[in-house]
Amino acid sequence: xxxxxxxxxxxxxxxxxxxxxxxxxxxxxxxxxxxxxxxxWDQYCDTxxxxxxxxxxxxxxxxxxxxxxxxxxLARLTRAGLEAFTEYNDPEFPVLKRxxxxxxxxxxxxxxxxxxxxxxxxxxxxxxTGQRNDVFYIGFFTxxxxxxxxxxxxxxxxLEGDDLVLNEDGTFEIIVSKNPRGQNWLKLEDETTxxxxxxxxxxxxxxxxxxxxVGTINGPIAPKSLSPQAISEGLDLAGTFVSGxxxxxxxxxxxxxxxANQLPQMSPEKSNxxxxxxxxxxxxxxxxxxxxxVLKIEVKPPACRYWNFQLNNHWMESxxxxxxxxHINAQSAILEDDGRVVVHVSRENKGFKNWISxxxxxxxxxxxxxxxxxxxxxxxxxxxxxxxxxxxxE
Numbered sequence: 001x002x003x004x005x006x007x008x009x010x011x012x013x014x015x016x017x018x019x020x021x022x023x024x025x026x027x028x029x030x031x032x033x034x035x036x037x038x039x040x041w042d043q044y045c046d047t048x049x050x051x052x053x054x055x056x057x058x059x060x061x062x063x064x065x066x067x068x069x070x071x072x073x074l075a076r077l078t079r080a081g082l083e084a085f086t087e088y089n090d091p092e093f094p095v096l097k098r099x100x101x102x103x104x105x106x107x108x109x110x111x112x113x114x115x116x117x118x119x120x121x122x123x124x125x126x127x128x129t130g131q132r133n134d135v136f137y138i139g140f141f142t143x144x145x146x147x148x149x150x151x152x153x154x155x156x157x158x159l160e161g162d163d164l165v166l167n168e169d170g171t172f173e174i175i176v177s178k179n180p181r182g183q184n185w186l187k188l189e190d191e192t193t194x195x196x197x198x199x200x201x202x203x204x205x206x207x208x209x210x211x212x213x214v215g216t217i218n219g220p221i222a223p224k225s226l227s228p229q230a231i232s233e234g235l236d237l238a239g240t241f242v243s244g245x246x247x248x249x250x251x252x253x254x255x256x257x258x259x260a261n262q263l264p265q266m267s268p269e270k271s272n273x274x275x276x277x278x279x280x281x282x283x284x285x286x287x288x289x290x291x292x293x294v295l296k297i298e299v300k301p302p303a304c305r306y307w308n309f310q311l312n313n314h315w316m317e318s319x320x321x322x323x324x325x326x327h328i329n330a331q332s333a334i335l336e337d338d339g340r341v342v343v344h345v346s347r348e349n350k351g352f353k354n355w356i357s358x359x360x361x362x363x364x365x366x367x368x369x370x371x372x373x374x375x376x377x378x379x380x381x382x383x384x385x386x387x388x389x390x391x392x393x394e
Contacts, residue, residue, distance in 0.1 A: 031232045040232050047239030048078060054246035055315075058254030061363060066314055073315045076104045077245060081238035084117065089234050093223050094118035094126065094214050096197060105317035107249050108284065108367045111327045112308055114199040114209050122190040124219060126176035130212040133170070137161050137200035137306065138210050139277070140174060144191040155272055157187025160279075175217075198277070200306065202331040249316045253365050256286040261295055263368050263379045281376045283368040287311070287345065289358055294346035294389065297368075298380045300339050304373035306330055309343060311356050313364040324357045350389060 034040045055070035080099050088095045096116040100109045109115070114135070120126060120142070128140065142156040159174060165183040166172050174184040176195065186195075199209050263283040271282045289295050301307055310327035311319050319326040333341045334353040344352035347360060358364075368379050 028229065031228050035228055035232060040235060044235040044239045047236075047243050048074075051077075051239075051243035051246050054243065054250045057247065057250040059257070060250075060253075061314055065361075069313055069317070070315055073105075073317060074242065074246060077106070077242045078238075080104045080106075081241040084119070085237040085241065086231060086234035089119050089230065089237070090223055091119050091121040091124060092216055092219050094120050094195065094216070096195070096212055096214055102320075102322055105312075106245060107252075108310065108312050108316045108365060109318050110200070110308065110369070111310055111318050111321035112201050112204070112329055114201070116197040116199075116212070118195040118214055120176065120188070120192060120195050122178065122188055122192050125178075125181075125188070125217040126195070126214055127217050128174040128176065128186075128195075128212060128214045129171070130174075130210050131169075131171050132164070132166055133208040133210050135199045135207045135209045136202040137198075138164070139198045140186050141196040141198070141277075142176065142186055142188055142192045143194040143196055144189060145193065155278060156189050156192050158278070159184060159186045176214075177217075202306070202329060246315075252284065253286065253314055253316055256284055256365055258286075260286040260288050260363075261381050261383050263297070263366070263381055265376060265378065277371070279372050281370040281373060283370075283379065285366055286363070287366045288363045289345060289347070289383070290362060291347050292386050294344050294350075294384050294386050296382045296384060297343040297345065298340055298382075299368075299377050301330065301335075301341060302370065302373045302375040302377060304330075304370050306371040307369055307373070309356070309366070309368045309379075311345060311358065311364060311366050313361060316365050319357075319359050319361070319364075324359050325355060326357055326359065328354055328356065346386065348386065350386060 031040075034043075051074060055067065055074070060066065060070070083097065084099055088097050096118045098104075098115060099117045100106050100115045132138070138161040140159040142158075144154045144156050157176075163184075164172055164174075172184060173182065174186055175181040176186045176188050178188050195214065197212065201207050263285050266282045266284045268276075268278065268281075271280075271284075272278060276282060287295060297309070306329065308327055308329035310321075313319060321327055328341075328343060333343075335341055341354060343354045343356060344350075345356040345358060345366075346352075347358045349355045349357070370376055
């Protein structure tokens with residue numbers, strides 16, 4: 001299906017170019033006219049205005065706090081999109097930037113992760129150099145497509161930390177190319193648009209992330225002058241990012257609400273299309289917990305390299321993990337004698353061993369991850385009144 005849709009989109013693009021040619025107008029002429037007349041900016045603003053419809057999709061909570069978070073969310077995506085596609089959008093001079101972080105959140109971003117992205121494409125080859133340091137995990141990925149495009153993001157190549165060949169001093173080099181090269185190789189294709197790096201902490205306060213740099217191999221020594229086409233396409237991509245990502249995850253949130261206070265597994269095809277890790281089993285869902293209620297989640301973790309659970313708002317932004325206990329992982333969790341983990345999600349902590357704070361929210365999305373697991377148990381969820389816990393708590 002994706003191949004058919006890409007074929008159709010290419011036909012549309014070719015038809016547009018043919019139409020311009022029949023009119024005696026080049027694409028550069030068309031872009032120049034749109035920039036001079038202000039049409040480029042108008043189109044970008046129109047796309048942002050249309051993105052506002054995402055916060056009305058389905059049946060979002062009708063309260064001022066959730067809607068305030070929605071507008072902040074769109075503003076954050078706007079900031080991230082402009083930086084990614086108009087400032088750091090040159091594939092000849094890629095820069096690893098944090099598209100998602102503490103104040104730009106997207107698609108149930110993992111509080112244990114340090115995300116970095118760089119714009120690349122299949123016309124070049126790249127070299128990544130770095131110092132491994134002691135962060136628990138590091139993974140390098142190439143992605144085709146983009147948020148908001150018909151096919152979404154799709155996996156291309158991957159290089160996991162365990163497969164990374166290091167020098168004696170902990171440094172390393174990775175070649176990103178279409179054909180295998182060197183000890184550390186990351187696959188690149190004609191359709192590749194993004195380099196993604198995920199670093200995962202078990203303990204964010206004690207571990208040090210890898211220091212990384214990326215650059216083209218035998219590329220130019222200085223960037224070209226800003227081209228009209230680059231800024232035109234950059235604004236188009238920035239607007240598409242805001243509208244596409246916000247609508248995608250609004251749809252997800254709306255779907256998750258159908259199985260609120262449960263944690264079923266999401267299909268890998270769906271998570272991969274949004275840039276998910278193929279080695280992770282995702283249990284996305286929705287939660288609704290009143291101020292006098294607590295959601296009890298029980299499961300016995302399987303043999304796996306890592307797992308975690310997190311709470312998000314309705315827009316699938318992780319709640320503020322800088323100041324609140326909104327997630328738990330394989331290292332921070334306190335297990336029962338039989339190996340089970342019991343998590344309690346509520347506004348108020350009644351002395352729970354593994355307490356997750358709603359931070360005053362009464363609903364939102366949530367996510368449990370199993371990473372490199374040998375089996376995939378579904379966490380069992382039960383909603384109680386806080387005053388009932390004397391009878392049912394561990």
